Amino acid sequence: MGQDIVExxxxxxxxxxxxxxxxxxxAFDEHLIAELTQVLRGLDKDASVRAVVLAGRGKAFSAGADINWMKRQGxxxxxxxxxxxxxxxxxxRVLAELSQPTVARVQGAAMGGGMGLAAACDICVASTQASFATSEVRLGIIPAVISPYVVRAxxxxxxxxxxxxxxxxxxxxxxALGLAHxxxxxxxxxxxxxxxxxxxxACGPQAQAxxxxxxRAVADKPVDTELIEDTAARIAQLRTTAEAREGLSAFLEKRPPRWGESLA
Known part of the structure; x- marks a missing residue:
């Protein structure tokens, strides 16, 4: 295609x-969708990557669907x-469930699926020149596949x-809406x-995951015996990990934790 469409x-x-x-x-087309999915899946498996920033070259973050791709699908x-x-x-889904924390860097327009990408990331940082929209209804369609992430946001x-x-x-x-942090x-x-x-x-990768x-486990759930038991089990399990021991030791010894090193 003459260039790397994902760098x-x-x-x-x-x-x-x-x-x-x-x-x-x-804008999205079948090639960008496939390449971005493959890249994210590869990073998900890379233990040396602790955080992922999603960004767009040029003036826009992402304008959503490529018009020529939409014509082909029509x-x-x-x-x-x-x-x-x-x-x-x-x-x-791959982006939203990535094992590393994700940050959307939104410098300009994030329309349709572009807004979906921003919402699917854990954190969104926007320029004062950024703008967002679920613009699909203007084209006679709906923001279907991005809806779980936008509704959540x-x-x-x-x-x-x-x-x-x-x-x-x-x-x-x-x-103000909570879309951008x-x-x-x-x-x-x-x-x-x-x-x-x-x-x-600066934080523990296992703890972040x-x-x-x-x-996801506690959102919109009633605070009942089952939920209380689940949260207690989660913290109890983490307290016994090597990462938790390293975090406590680093705090007591007034030094940075060595998350990147092998914790036995």
Whole structure:
């Protein structure tokens, strides 16, 4: 295709994954979906990667679906459409369930599936020039495969509005909705992302994975005997791990924990 449509940049223990289709605002087509899914799956298996930053080259984070790809799907059979949609849904699930913490670096427009990528990441840092939208209804479709992640990020009530109006959401509004965790000036965007990555790398990787699992286990669940027992079992199990022993030892000895070293 003449260029790498997904680039991986290693910055120490973090991997910055760049969507590299700036000429079409990093819009999705079948090639970008397949490549990004493959790259993320590879990073998921790489123990040397402690955090993943998802970013887009050029002015936009991602404009969502490539119009030519959408035209092809409009002419495809129902079975082909379903298979294609499954591949896109798989991309979002792979990103959302990555074993490492994920940070979306949103410098510009994040439309449709682009907003889905931002919502599927654990953390989203947006430039003051960023904008978001679930713009699908303007094209006569729905934000189907991104909906689990957008609903999780901003809640059902807000989705009733934005799924139906396709309004643009500015950076400050995204912050108020809970979609973005932090907003930075364009010149300070990378610095804000790097500070978050630094904070992530200071923590125990097993504990971080357990923390994300904990959130999914307790979210929207009644506080009953079963839930209390589950949370007690989770902390009890972690307390006995080598990582927990290293964390406590480092705290008592007033030194940085050695997460990158083998913990026997």
């Amino acid at each position: 991986i940049e290693r910055r120490g223990a973090s991997a910055w994954v760049w969507m590299n289709r700036p000429e079409v605002h990093n 002419e495809a059979s129902a079975d082909d459409n379903l298979e294609d949609a499954r591949k896109l849904a798989t991309l979002f 901003i809640g059902q009530r807000q989705c009733y509005r934005y799924f139906q109006t396709a309004e643009r959401i500015g950076a400050e509004r995204a912050l 932090e907003v930075a000036d364009p010149d300070g965007l990378d610095g804000a992302v790097e500070r978050l990555v630094e904070a992530l790398l 357990a923390a994300t699992s904990l959130i």
